[in-house]
Amino acid sequence: MLKNIDPLLNADILHALCAMGHGDEVVICDANFPADSVARQTVLGRVLRLDGVSSPRAVRAVLSVMPLDTFVDHPAERMEVVGDASALPAVQREAQQEVDAAEGRALPFASIERFEFYTRAKAAYCVIATGETRGYGCFIFKKGVQLAPDVSEKN
Template sequence: MLHNIPPILSPDLLHCLRAMGHGDEIVIGDANFPASSLGPKVMRLDGIPATATLEAVLRLMPLDRFMPDRALTMQVVDDAAAVPEIVAEFQQILDATADHPAPIVSLERFAFYDRARTAFAIVQTGETRLYGNIILKKGVIGSA
């Protein structure tokens, strides 16, 4: 056991977060997200909500302060202006937990999938709410 590490983070996920470099991206996907078919390494956190996963990851991983699109979500199909409840929760978690909070940027569904294909890894959660997907861009420790 280790101190101050959220217990929902698996050893594989901790290794992944440590192995990521500046500018690498990680996807936190909901239970419906097509994680296994996109290509990057997939780690599963079945039964864990995406919101809890986001908060745990942000406690350890710095966000890239130089990029405005350091947190991205998927737009609602046929209503790009809609903000699902879970996305509003993601924003609250980013504001409260991230070292460099920023407004979430949204991407059209297939653009989100394309971006996810280039991610370092995907974490598939047990989140059942629709649009419970977010991409985070890793920053550096000590960036002012």
């Protein structure tokens, strides 16, 4: 067991998140999303699973170890509700709270039209499928960098 690592993050997910570079994207999706077929087209080439876990809880786990990109306007994106781009279902409001908590500030999701979301997901580094049964529990996060403290300043 590792200290200070969210227990939801299994070895496969930790490996993928670690292997990702600055600007790579991870998809966290609900149980309705075509995760397997989309994941086959990603860099990793296979789906990663967090069965039995809600999308917001998966967001919390992933963002506990992965910094978001600070060089882009929208490092956190959500799938739009078809026919109502401004709608924010409960699952997205809950995920928004997790993003804000991880970042220590408000960082509103940008929205992506459903079919554009599928296209973007296919170009992602990996897809993490959750057991989320509510619709629109689908998100894309762009990895940032974690700057190490400058050791020269300590000497």
